Amino acid sequence: MKNLHLFIFIILLFSFNTIIAQSKAEKAIEKVKELEELYWNKGDIDGYVSLYAPESNTRMIYKGGEGVVMGKENILAFYQKYWPKDKMGTLKLDYDKLEKVSNKYYYVSGFFHVSYPDKKAVVGRFSGLMKKIKGKWYLYTDHSG
16 A cells, blocks of 8 residues: 555656646747747847747748748748838737647647738738757747748
């Protein structure tokens, strides 16, 4: 009986640690989302793209999957070319899914809302992978449409 109690205690301890770890990861990923909105809304493309993983296979998929941009430097060049500050508007992101894939990856999806001073708005969906590199979470794959 004593061994059963010890076994149950150990299982509960590991479960509690897993919940705390996931919570820390999810909070860190939420912070990335907040920084995306902050940088975008300030018109800071360099800051916005700093949230993408610093790897050559980091990618951004756009226009319903018609286009793919690979690598952080190329993603920055894309945003600089197609999203000048006066066309950026105000961004709001809403997650509808934040799912742990592994200790290193989370799947995220949700809605983006970009509003403009003339009351026009663009609304769409996004999905992607967040990747943990050296203790920090980054956008690794970003698909918006």
